[in-house]
Structure formats: structure tokens, C-alpha cells
Amino acid sequence: MRTTHGGPRAWLREHPLVPDAVLAVLLTAAAIPLAFVAGAPPSPEWPDPRPPSALSLTLIAVACLALAFRRRRPFAMLCLAEAAHTVLTALHHNASLAGVALLVLIYTVASAKGLALSLTALALDLVAFLLVLAVSGGGLNLTGEVFGVVLTMTAWVVGRSVRLRRAYLSELRDRAARLERAREADTRAARAEERSRIARELHDVVAHHVSVMTVQAAAARRILTSNPEGAEEALSAIEQMGRTAMAEMRSIVGVLRTDGQDGPAERGPQPGVRELPALVEQMREAGLNTQLWVEGERVPLPPGIDLAAYRLVQEALTNTLRHAGPAARAWVTVRHEPGEFSVHIEDDGTGMKAGAPAVTSPDGGRRTGHGLVGIRERVALYGGILRIGPRPGGGFEVRARFPLKDDA
Template sequence: MRIHPLVVDGLITAAQTTVAVLLGREAVAQGWTALDAPAWVLVALANLPTFLRNRAPVTVCLLVHAVAVVYVSRGDWPVVNSFGPMLAFYTVASLRPARTTAACAALMTAVWIYAGLVTDGSSMASVVAQSVAYPVVLWWFGHTARRTADLTRQLRAEQAERARREVAEERVRIARELHDVVAHHMAVINVQAGLARFVFSSDARTAREALDTIAGSSGEALAELRRMLGLLRADGVQGAADGAPAPGLDQLADMVERVRAGGVPVDLRITGEPRPLPPGVQLCLYRVVQEALTNVLKHAPGAHATVQLAYRAGEMTLSVHDDGKGVNPARKQERGGHGLIGMRERAKLYGGTIVVGPRSEGGFGVHLTLPTSVPAARRGDAVAE
């Protein structure tokens, strides 16, 4: 439980005042005259205002030092009222800039020397040494406290900024996943719905097949959305909710079949020796293929697409290209599309390289290379068009 700062200040002031009162009662035993009523009033005025030292440090410092001057001028024991001025000066050193602290240090030194001059039997060498040593030590402690407070505030600000950045990155990730899920399946559903409407009266079998494809695509879209919502509710733990794993390369053929059913001829070629891959790498490859084929469905109707996936030593390469007119990436981004941005972000996340853009021989192509032999994330990235 955190104690309120005013409570802390009150406790410190009470403890300090109690010590001053106990010392005042020992004045006679130490060879000084007993404190009278005015002296006790000055003791109170030199200690109780320190309760407000954090709100008005300079004002409190000036006040208690002025009271201390009056107190020692009366010939009373100086030690009784020494703690209030020292605490007030420490507060100035911990809260105010060096110039203000230096002025208050000079004031404390002057008051200390003055007390030595007006007190009989004082050793001025000792008084001068103390008048320099105490302000220096208190200044150092105050400066350390101030620096610690500044570092604490800076750390909290950095933590808050990091939290905001992580929230923004998570929102981008969620938006990218939603785009990948919705855009692909809706593109297939849109094409199949148009086909079913066109042949509804003339070709019942084709219409039924189109409706079956719509049902399958919509069901898969809902399943992926449920999976994503389950991950969010479980703080990002995969397999929450219905336990469905993230899409991987084992589902690549099914996704290609859906695109074929949408009216785009697709060739799937896999070379190299298949091997287990990290789930994140598989999801990245799956999503890039999904986005690339979705773009063919939406922007290159009638084109033929080819997906080439190669297992290589220490890396995976993926190429998706078509022979249609393609899509201008800059124009697509101007319309607010997130697909190409998502592909770049995925490549960057796993330390891969991706090249997207129109091909010299015609059509549009995507070429992705992902490292798999070493931790890929944040290793470096390159994105080109």
C-alpha cells in the first residue's frame, strides 16, 4: 500500500519536532539556559513549517533560517533548532536547480557561522568546517535524490511509450490478420456468388457447386475469426477457444483449391525435401500466398497463377506470379489496401526479403525468401518493388 506524500511529510515533521523538543528539555543538562515560552515558539516555527517543504521548498527554507537567526540571537542552545534548516535545505537541493540550491547553501553557511559568532565559547574553526561540510553533504544527497526522481519519471515515460507502441503494433497485427482472413474468403464468395446467380436457371449443378464453395469459404472464414478472437481473449496463447491451430503449409493445397473453384487456374509446385518449420514461418508463407492469390482473384480475372514453394538449406523461397495485367501497388495503397503492406510487415517480422511488383514478361509477381536455420525475427529485412 502506497502512503500519501502528505502523510510522509507529516510523519517526518512530527519526528523532527519531537527530537527538537527532547533536545530543548536537555538544554540545562548541557550547560545552557532553560528554554522559555518565546524559545519554544521559535522551536515550533523552525520545525513545523517543514510539513510544507515539498510544496514551497525555497519559502520554507528562508523562513526556518530566519527563525534560526532569531533563536540563536537570544543565546539559546543552537543545536535545538538545527534540524529544521537542514531538512529544508535538503528539500531545496532535491527539487530546485543548482543556482537556487547554491544560494540556499550560502544562506545556511552564513547562518551557521553567525551562530558560532554569537555563541560564547564556540570554536570557530570547527564551526566554519561544519558550515561548509553540512551544506555540501546535504547538497550531494539532494542531488542524488533529484537525479533518481528524474530517472524514475523518464523510465515511467519510456514504459508508457513502449506500451503505446506495443498496442499500436498489436492493432496492426490484428488488422493484418483480419484483412487476410476476410479479403481472401470474401473474394472467393463474391466470385462464386456471381457465378451461381448467372447459371442459377440454366445449370443447377454448377450453381450448387458454387454455393458449396461459398458455404465452405464462409465456414472457414468464421473458423479463423473464432480462432483469432480466442487468441485475443487468451492473451495471445495459440490454440485457445476452439483449439484450432494457425493455418500452415499443410492447408496450402486446400486454399489453392478454393481459388481454383473461384475461377482462377492455379499451379502449385513444391520442390525440395519437406521438413518441419516454425508455426510463425508457416503462417507467414501461407498468408503471403493467400494475399497474392486474392489479388489475382480481385485484380486479374481470367489470369493463370503459379505458386512455387521451395525448401532450401536454411531458408524457404516462395514465388507467386500470374500472367494477367496485375495491379499497381502504389495505386492499391492509395485506395487504402492493406494486403501488400501486410506482406512486407510479415517478411520484416521474420527477417526475410520480399519483392513485389509487375514482371517484365507481364503479369504481377511476389517473391519471398525466409530464413529458417537461425532465429529470423528482427535479424534484418529488405523489401523492394
């Protein structure tokens, strides 16, 4: 069963025929007796109207009852009432309140229909007036006619104003709805982008630290019996690496913490180029002979490029540690140039020979895995150029160039 919310006013808006029918009946009930009352206001066209007859009363009732369907068929009801009013005035009968019904219908057409139809309604009233003028032979009450024209134009102007205001409010509501939908779409896109960013960060952090921990664990297992002190150092390095990984992951996902009882999550600064020496030292401790060179005058980098460069070096060195072999060496070159920043990571691992399309590790994993695919997305996001592939003479290299805006 359908229920209506908003009270009687909302119900009347959903059922316009009811108030219109009540208005039509009340106007007819007032117009019929008024036609018989001595001294009842005559029509402006005829100062001395004839006594009411069955025909005149019927025409008055038709004009007034047309209001019952004014919002369903406004122009048709206007034509019907206009015809009844014209016949009444042409036959010298008192129109009673039929003129009021005409004013209401003209207002309804102007407020509910477009400009063309509302102008047609105004022209129809003018044609009816000219027709009565022709029948009367010029014997009209000029003051009454001017007053009638002013009332008609006022009703039309008020109707048009109401229609324009309704259209304006409707446009405001539509615009607000469009803005709300756009805001929701932007929010969803921002959330998706944030999830993608967090996924990339987590992949890079987990892949790097787990790879290093795996290498350290393998080394500890091999020397556990022959060199217990060395194995203990490797296990300590694994413990420290695990703590570092957990700290970084807490920093990355801290933005997702919403539980007020636990307080705000701790979020440290994201790593950047300045943390590369620590990363290189970490890789040396894991068994990868790594060298770092920084060329050019250091300049502050945009945070996104700074983080992307760090993750690029981290992912490339992690792949080298995993796939290039135990005797591999790696070189990291960071170059600051006017308008450009570049990072170059290369190794001499035996897994990649010149001309080979890709390198496969002993367990079947490819050097260009999901991590470097994510790095490619990072570099492209900041307008950079990335090259991943074999280096001449063997080994593997990753080279990225980022354009920098000139702030001068």
C-alpha cells in the same frame, strides 16, 4: 473546499509552521525560567555566567523562537540564532537552551539543504566558536567544548543522513513511476500491434474467402438454368467456404474473448506453408488453374514467416482470381535454400502487359490493393524483400524472399 486525507500527521506535514511554532514556544518557555534557576547548566564557554538580564533573556528568546521558521528559512534562522548565542557567550551570560536551538537548526540545514550550504552552516558554527575563543582569551572549559563539538557534528551527520535517505527514497519512487509509465506505454504499444495484426489477418481471410465466394456465386448464377447440378456444387462450395471463413475468423479473434461465462475461445493453429496444397486446390475449385511447386529440402520455418508466406500466396491468388480473367493460369513456387526462403506467385492474366505500371480490373480496382500493401508490411517485419509488378510477356508476379537465421 479542500479536504486533507491521511489524518493529523498528514495535516501537520502540509502545515509545518504549526509544529515548528509550537516547538519554538515550548523551548522558549523552558529556556527563560531555566536562566534564573540556581545551578542552571552554564554554557560550556563560561563556567561562571553572569546573572540574567533583559538583554540575555531577549537573546535567549530570539535563539529559541528562530525554530518557528526553521523549515521555511533554515539558514537565515541559523545565522540569527548563532549570532544571539555568540553574543550571550561573549558577554558571559548563561545561554540556557539556546544551544539546543542551534543543534536543531544545524540538523535542519543539513537535512533540508544541499551539501554546500550545510557545510557553510558547519563553518559558520566554527567561526562563532573561534570568535568566542578569541574574546575569552583562552579561558574555556575544554571538556565542555569537546562535548559541544561532538553534539554539533552528530546533529550535522544525522541531518545529512536523513537528507540522503530522503533523496534515495525519492529516486526509488521516481524510478517506480517511470517503470510504471514505461510498462503502460509498452502495454499500449502491444495492444496497438495486436489490433493491427488482427486487422491484417481479418482482411486477408475475409478478402480471400469473399472473393472466392463471389466467383462461385457468379458461376452458379450463370449455370443455374442450364446445369442445376453444377450450380448446386457451386452453392455447396460457397457454403463450405463460408464455414471455413467463420472458423478462421473465430480463431483470429479468439484472443480478444474475455467473457468467462462462455469459456475460453477455441484457437486452432495458424495456417502456414504446409497448408498451401489445400489453398491451391481451393483455388482450382473456384475456377483458377493453379500449379504448386516446392523446391529444396523442407525445413521448419519461424511461425511469423510461415504465416506471412501463406498470407502472401493467399492474397496473390485471390487478386489473380478477381482480376486476371477467366482463362488465367497461376503458378506458385516455394523454394527452400540455405539461409533463405522464397515464394514466387505469377500468372498470365491478360490484364497486365509488359511495361505497364499497374493493372486495373474492369470495375476499376487495382491489382496492388490494400491486401498486398499489408503483405508488404508483413514481409518487411521479418526482414524480407518483396517485389510486386508485371512479369515479362504479360501477367503479374509477386516475389518475396525471407532471410533465415543459421541455427548451426
